[in-house]
Amino acid sequence: MKTIQERLSILPQRMPLQDPALRTKTMNEVALGYSEEQAQQEAQRCLGCATAPCCAGCPVQVPIPRFIAEIQAGNFQSAIRCIKETNLLPAICGRVCPQERQCQSTCTVGKLLKNVEKAVAIGRLERFVADWEREQGAVTLPSVQEATGKKVAIIGSGPSGITCAAECLRFGHEVTVFEALHKTGGVLVYGIPEFRLPKAIVEAEISNLKKMGATIETNVLVGRTVSLAALQERFDAIFIGTGAGLPKFLGIAGEELSGVFSANEYLTRANLMKAYETDRADTPLFQSKQVAVIGGGNVAMDAARMAKRLGAEQVHVVYRRTRDEMPARAEEVEHAAEEGIIFDFLRNPTAIHGTAQGQVRSIDLQCFKLGATDSSGRRAPLPDPDQADYSFDCDTVIVALGNEPNPLLTRLNAAVHTDSRGRILITEDYQTSVDTVYAGGDIVQGAATVIRAMGDGRQAARAINTALKRAL
Numbered sequence: 001m002k003t004i005q006e007r008l009s010i011l012p013q014r015m016p017l018q019d020p021a022l023r024t025k026t027m028n029e030v031a032l033g034y035s036e037e038q039a040q041q042e043a044q045r046c047l048g049c050a051t052a053p054c055c056a057g058c059p060v061q062v063p064i065p066r067f068i069a070e071i072q073a074g075n076f077q078s079a080i081r082c083i084k085e086t087n088l089l090p091a092i093c094g095r096v097c098p099q100e101r102q103c104q105s106t107c108t109v110g111k112l113l114k115n116v117e118k119a120v121a122i123g124r125l126e127r128f129v130a131d132w133e134r135e136q137g138a139v140t141l142p143s144v145q146e147a148t149g150k151k152v153a154i155i156g157s158g159p160s161g162i163t164c165a166a167e168c169l170r171f172g173h174e175v176t177v178f179e180a181l182h183k184t185g186g187v188l189v190y191g192i193p194e195f196r197l198p199k200a201i202v203e204a205e206i207s208n209l210k211k212m213g214a215t216i217e218t219n220v221l222v223g224r225t226v227s228l229a230a231l232q233e234r235f236d237a238i239f240i241g242t243g244a245g246l247p248k249f250l251g252i253a254g255e256e257l258s259g260v261f262s263a264n265e266y267l268t269r270a271n272l273m274k275a276y277e278t279d280r281a282d283t284p285l286f287q288s289k290q291v292a293v294i295g296g297g298n299v300a301m302d303a304a305r306m307a308k309r310l311g312a313e314q315v316h317v318v319y320r321r322t323r324d325e326m327p328a329r330a331e332e333v334e335h336a337a338e339e340g341i342i343f344d345f346l347r348n349p350t351a352i353h354g355t356a357q358g359q360v361r362s363i364d365l366q367c368f369k370l371g372a373t374d375s376s377g378r379r380a381p382l383p384d385p386d387q388a389d390y391s392f393d394c395d396t397v398i399v400a401l402g403n404e405p406n407p408l409l410t411r412l413n414a415a416v417h418t419d420s421r422g423r424i425l426i427t428e429d430y431q432t433s434v435d436t437v438y439a440g441g442d443i444v445q446g447a448a449t450v451i452r453a454m455g456d457g458r459q460a461a462r463a464i465n466t467a468l469k470r471a472l
Contacts (some may be wrong), residue, residue, distance in 0.1 A: 004047060008109065012118055013042040020338040024308045027194040027276070030335055031095070036076075039128040043071035046120045049108050054122060057106040059455030060086045060163075064103060064122055071125055077138060080129040084142060087126075088166045088208075089159065089454065091134065091201045094127025096192060097451040098329050117330075134204060141212055145172035150468045153178065153235040155222045155409070158186020159450045160441025160457035161241035162209060167461030168239075169212045173468060176235070177209075178220040183272060186243055187442075188450070190272040191264070193302050195309070196332075199271075223409040228416070228437070236471070237436050237464045240416075240424060241457060244403040244442035250294065254352025255399075259286070259360030263295070263303040263400035270306050288396035291315045292363050294349055295400035296326040301333060303398045304341045312396070315341050320348040320368050320381040346370070346381065350389065352397055364391045403447045421446065429467075430460035438464055 016032040017023075023030050034042065046068040054064045063082050070079035083090045103122045104110060110119030133139055152168045154161045157179040165175045183189050185202045210216065220226060222242075231238055247262035249255055266286075269275040273283035291312045293304040296319035307315045317336070319326060322345045326333060337343070346368040353362045367387035370379035405422040417425045417433040423446055424439040426432055432439050440456030442448055 002044065007045055007047055008112060010041065010045045012045070012121060013038045013124075015121075015124060017335075020335075020340075023195065024305075024339050027309060029198050030195050033131055034124055034128045036132075039071055039125055040074065042121050043068045043125060045109055046072070047108055053106040053108060054103040054120075057103040059102065059449075059451045060458055062087050062103070062126070067129070068120070068122070068125060071129065076129050076132045077140075080133045081140065083126060083129065084140070086458070087454070088142065088163060089205050089450075090126050091130035092159075092188060092197065092205060093451050093454070094123050094125075094130055095197050095201075096188075097123055098449055099123035100330065102449075102451065134201075139204075139208065141208060142166065142170050144170055144212060147174070148172045148468065148472065150174065150236045150471070151176070151234065152464060152468075153231045153238045154241065155231075155238065156180075156186060156241040156243060156441075156443075157184040157206070157216065158188065158241060158243045158441065158453065160243075160453040160460075161186065161239065162205065163454040163457030164239045164241060164440065164461045164464075165214050165457075166209055166212060167458055168464060169209075169214060171461070171465040171468075173236075173465070175213070176215045176217065178222055178226070178231075179216065179218045180221040180242075181272065182218050184216055184218060186241075187245075190268040191299070191302070193267065193271055193306050195305070196302065221408075223412040228409065228413045228434075232434075232436065235436075236468055237438065239457070239460055239464065240409065240432070240437065240439040240443055241441045241453070242406065242409060242443050243453075244405045244447045246404045246406045246422075247399065248401045248404060249399055250349060250401070252349060252351050254354060254360070254363075257352055257354040257360045258358050259288075259354075259395055260352060260397045260399070261286070263293075263299045263398050264403065266303055266398050267299070267306060270310065276310055285310065286396065288312045289314070290392075290394040291396040291398065292349070292392075292394045293317045293398045293400055295319065295402075296321065296328055297400065297402065298328045298332055299402075300398075300400035301328045301336050301341075303400050305336055305339055307396070307398065308339055308341065316344050316392075316394070317341055318344045318347050318349060318363075318365065320346065321370065321378060322346060325370075325378040346384070348381065349397075353391070360395050360397055362391045362393045363397060365389060403442075405443045405446075429463035430456065431463065431467075436467075 067082035104119040107119035275283040369384040374380040441453035
């Protein structure tokens, strides 16, 4: 048994990565994953705290010290079983969740070393055992209780919908998932690039949901293809997990020009429609040379890195604050910088100019400086009178300023109450203003994280199960 000091002296294991010079030429995943030796070495850094502060930082309360202790012992199958007690998408969460702001932010190792970057790499260990299980062909499905005869409809197959569906199946209810697109997975398939989250992994998780007994109907736009009222007649409970897919724009002159995209459209064309497969895809690919991406979140990093892979010669990320204030994950910013993305900090666009043919020609930028801390907890950007505004030439502008809930479903169902931003209002048990209709994820929270949406789906399923049990 290692002492605390011995564990603290073990160096954090670096994630193996593709060579930056090569990876922009391919859609293959950038992070290659730990080897068994690396995983066990990283796991040895965990102190196994009795109070488990890391669990409190996890929206789905994965039993983190238990699964890491199993990795320490080389019991990888037992480790993945521990995780699946509360998290049915470990291969996905291990890749895209901001662990450094959640479970790893409360890790005792990071606190003792006074550096959150030196916390135990919980997410990477989660990814390791999930990948190990899949590669071994040893994937296990959660046990399902005796059938209740109750039927649950899930609207949306993103993280909250998938999780709610799986939990309801576990409780013995019959589940049907309705997805508006032709592929399931929601933001996991249309929003997150292949080089960050391989779609084969998402497909494997959806396949497991089907094996548990779920029925999935694609190309069903609830509110148009079928009404919410019609679903109420067929199902005992309904969960709305349609996410936040309505993009925000700048509201400046020139946004109507050809070559201006929302990050949603740009990424959907590449991720879901695979426009880069020009010999096979029907979706046209916009050929860019000089790209300006507006925003500083993970979506902005995804769009910028995708543009590079689609052949852009130069890609700028324009952000009105500095790198320290960027909401994007640090590793995503680092990967972008390694791949040659140019960061224009303390800048904000004021207008986009076009050619006589209506094609983007240039963008005007205003210079900023940071003022006092604002309501977001970050220093507010203020116009800098000491620096002159300027323009630079570009042929593509990608706006990545966040998303809002799509209002289609709620506008057609006024009985489902929303706030001023279109987010569905719910009670503590995730019920909407309509009896038997529940909601969670980004449609309630606004654009958040995958694991936060999953936490909502899990809690909503528990509330649904409680209500349906009362009706038995």
